[in-house]
Amino acid sequence: xxxxxxVARNSLRQSDRIAPPAAFISLGxxxxxxxxxxxxxxxxxxxxxxxxxxxxxxxxxxxxxxxKVLADGRRQIGCFYWPGDVFGLEGDEHTFSAEAVxxxxxxxxxxxxxxxxxxxxxxxxxxxxxxxxxxxxxxxxMLLVKSAQERVxxxxxxxxxxxxxxxxxxxxxxxxxxxxxxxxxIETVSRTLSxxxxxxxxxxxxxxxxxxxxxxxxxxxxx
Amino acid sequence: xxxxxxVARNSLRQSDRIAPPAAFISLGxxxxxxxxxxxxxxxxxxxxxxxxxxxxxxxxxxxxxxxKVLADGRRQIGCFYWPGDVFGLEGDEHTFSAEAVxxxxxxxxxxxxxxxxxxxxxxxxxxxxxxxxxxxxxxxxMLLVKSAQERVxxxxxxxxxxxxxxxxxxxxxxxxxxxxxxxxxIETVSRTLSxxxxxxxxxxxxxxxxxxxxxxxxxxxxx
DNA sequence: CGACCATTTGATATGGATCAAGCGATGTGG
DNA sequence: CCACATCGCTTGATCCATATCAAATGGTCG
Numbered sequence: 001x002x003x004x005x006x007v008a009r010n011s012l013r014q015s016d017r018i019a020p021p022a023a024f025i026s027l028g029x030x031x032x033x034x035x036x037x038x039x040x041x042x043x044x045x046x047x048x049x050x051x052x053x054x055x056x057x058x059x060x061x062x063x064x065x066x067x068k069v070l071a072d073g074r075r076q077i078g079c080f081y082w083p084g085d086v087f088g089l090e091g092d093e094h095t096f097s098a099e100a101v102x103x104x105x106x107x108x109x110x111x112x113x114x115x116x117x118x119x120x121x122x123x124x125x126x127x128x129x130x131x132x133x134x135x136x137x138x139x140x141x142m143l144l145v146k147s148a149q150e151r152v153x154x155x156x157x158x159x160x161x162x163x164x165x166x167x168x169x170x171x172x173x174x175x176x177x178x179x180x181x182x183x184x185x186i187e188t189v190s191r192t193l194s195x196x197x198x199x200x201x202x203x204x205x206x207x208x209x210x211x212x213x214x215x216x217x218x219x220x221x222x223x
Numbered sequence: 224x225x226x227x228x229x230v231a232r233n234s235l236r237q238s239d240r241i242a243p244p245a246a247f248i249s250l251g252x253x254x255x256x257x258x259x260x261x262x263x264x265x266x267x268x269x270x271x272x273x274x275x276x277x278x279x280x281x282x283x284x285x286x287x288x289x290x291k292v293l294a295d296g297r298r299q300i301g302c303f304y305w306p307g308d309v310f311g312l313e314g315d316e317h318t319f320s321a322e323a324v325x326x327x328x329x330x331x332x333x334x335x336x337x338x339x340x341x342x343x344x345x346x347x348x349x350x351x352x353x354x355x356x357x358x359x360x361x362x363x364x365m366l367l368v369k370s371a372q373e374r375v376x377x378x379x380x381x382x383x384x385x386x387x388x389x390x391x392x393x394x395x396x397x398x399x400x401x402x403x404x405x406x407x408x409i410e411t412v413s414r415t416l417s418x419x420x421x422x423x424x425x426x427x428x429x430x431x432x433x434x435x436x437x438x439x440x441x442x443x444x445x446x
Numbered sequence: 447c448g449a450c451c452a453t454t455t456g457a458t459a460t461g462g463a464t465c466a467a468g469c470g471a472t473g474t475g476g
Numbered sequence: 477c478c479a480c481a482t483c484g485c486t487t488g489a490t491c492c493a494t495a496t497c498a499a500a501t502g503g504t505c506g
Contacts, residue, residue: 068365076368078361091354095361115350118341127338130353131314137360138301138318142291144367145299145406148462175485183368188462190486207471207485371494398453411494413454430453430503 037061037105046098046106047088055108057088062104063172066096067180077181079136080173082162086129102172144183146222151182152192153221156202160212171208196221260284260328269321269329270311278331280311285327286395289319290403300404302359303396305385309352325395367406369445374405375415376444379425383435394431419444 037060040046046057049068057064059081066078066087078096081087087098100106114122143151155178160169171178175186182189193210196202201217202210212218260283263269269280272291280287282304289301289310301319304310310321323329337345366374378401382392394401398409405412416433419425424440425433435441 070365070368074368076365078364091358095358123346127353130350130357134353134357134360135314135318137357137364141301141360141364141367142293142299144364145297146293185463186485187464187487191462194486408495409453410455410496414494417454 035107035109037107040100040104040106042100042102044100046100047094049095049097050093052093053088053090054111055088056086056111056114057098058086058107058109059083060105060107062106063101064098064104064106065101065173065177065181066098068096075180076183077177079140080177080181089126089129089133101177148182148184148188148192149195149221151184152178152189152196153201153218155182156196156210156212157215157218157222167212168205169210169212171210175207258330258332260330263323263327263329265323265325267323269323270317272318272320273316275316276311276313277334278311279309279334279337280321281309281330281332282306283328283330285329286324287321287327287329288324288396288400288404289321291319298403299406300400302363303400303404312349312352312356324400371405371407371411371415372418372444374407375401375412375419376424376441378405379419379433379435380438380441380445390435391428392433392435394433398430 040062046064047053047055061083063083064081064085064087066081067075068078069075079087080101088094090096114126117123143154146154156169159171160167163169173181175189179186179189184192193202193204196218197204199217201214201221202212204210263285269287270278284306286306287304287308287310289304290298291301292298302310303324311317313319337349340346366377369377379392382394383390386392396404398412401407402409402412407415416425416427419441420427422440424437424444425435427433
């Protein structure tokens with residue numbers, strides 16, 4: 001129950017932000033009409049825990065993680081967001097911080113621009129996002145009560161579904177990221193991956209490139 | 224990682240429903256204007272996982288739990304809802320089942336009555352509920368990565384805050400409910416409570432009535 | 447009183463954390 | 477181009493928190 005992480009919390013350097021914030025198109029109809037994407041370097045901070053949540057964000061390329069650092073220094077990752085995902089949809093202030101996992105482009109739009117809109121199309125999109133976010137959080141809760149094998153297997157299947165769709169998964173995130181998402185240590189994640197490989201369920205082509213050989217076996221481990 | 228639960232899943236008896244469903248006032252303005260509350264007996268089912276989520280529910284008295292039964296038979300409780308709380312706000316179909324923890328009264332309203340409304344007051348209330356629900360789910364996630372002591376201490380403080388507000392907490396739910404909420408076993412919950420008592424942090428006046436003696440100590444355990 | 451159910455307590459087992467070392471890739475300076 | 481430092485990952489040995497198995501206790505209702 002102690003400090004697993006302590007990772008690069010020095011990610012506030014302004015230099016991480018590659019491009020300056022663009023002017024936002026303050027609405028024209030739908031969420032697709034956002035401002036020019038902003039680029040964030042690997043590990044750059046996008047927003048911080050407790051900042052007021054004035055904007056919504058959409059991943060255009062790369063990957064974003066949201067997380068919270070507990071009193072004892074451990075980091076819990078709330079979610080990984082893929083291109084197309086919207087994040088930052090919370091209450092009045094952010095409950096998590098957000099960082100780029102790899103170099104990423106993110107578009108931004110003022111919350112009020114959407115929430116004040118009377119356009120039923122926008123309202124429907126917003127509710128869809130809220131429902132998706134709640135679903136993610138609930139799924140995450142269900143993950144955390146499973147065994148290490150089940151968590152890792154479920155994680156791989158989720159990553160597979162979100163990425164290519166084929167059997168080879170390229171993980172943009174580190175073992176520490178995975179561990180902090182699954183509520184495990186890097187050692188356990190690593191060992192579990194090795195074990196899944198020895199079972200023939202997966203093949204570790206490199207640390208970050210994994211081939212899922214037997215979805216059946218994985219699903220079995222996932223229970 | 225095996226069957227902790229297997230509890231009363233035979234809760235579908237019609238007799239559990241004390242009163243017949245009342246006619247709903249199909250909107251007049253706000254959520255307060257719901258139909259006559261329906262009574263549910265202890266452990267009675269309110270809705271089932273995967274049913275289409277056509278209604279929203281508000282606890283008028285008693286307590287409601289939402290839960291999901293995993294493939295291996297374990298039960299995970301998603302949330303306990305107190306009087307005044309609204310539940311059932313999910314996507315198009317329920318991801319959890321809902322049951323009364325004790326004899327309870329629940330008011331019901333058709334989702335469409337609210338979602339189709341153009342009343343900005345209602346829209347604001349809906350977003351408030353969605354935000355609360357998301358917050359609950361995220362807090363729950365953070366709970367599940369803590370130690371048993373931290374989970375139990377956090378649980379007690381949450382219960383204290385939600386109920387009387389004073390130092391004596393009456394728990395309407397069983398140890399099994401608590402265990403399934405915290406992702407622990409009943410034995411661990413029981414032992415942890417005993418330990419907290421031996422530390423002087425709490426006093427077990429009876430199994431379900433707990434006095435919080437030292438909020439400081441509890442908060443310390445909670446980390 | 448006696449049956450039943452919820453809770454507590456005890457003894458032991460085990461999954462994952464922790465501590466520690468080794469390994470492979472990547473990058474840097476000489 | 478190679479020696480070497482660094483970083484991310486894996487593997488090994490051991491420890492500990494919590495699960496599991498088992499029994500005792502207490503509270504409730506007929």
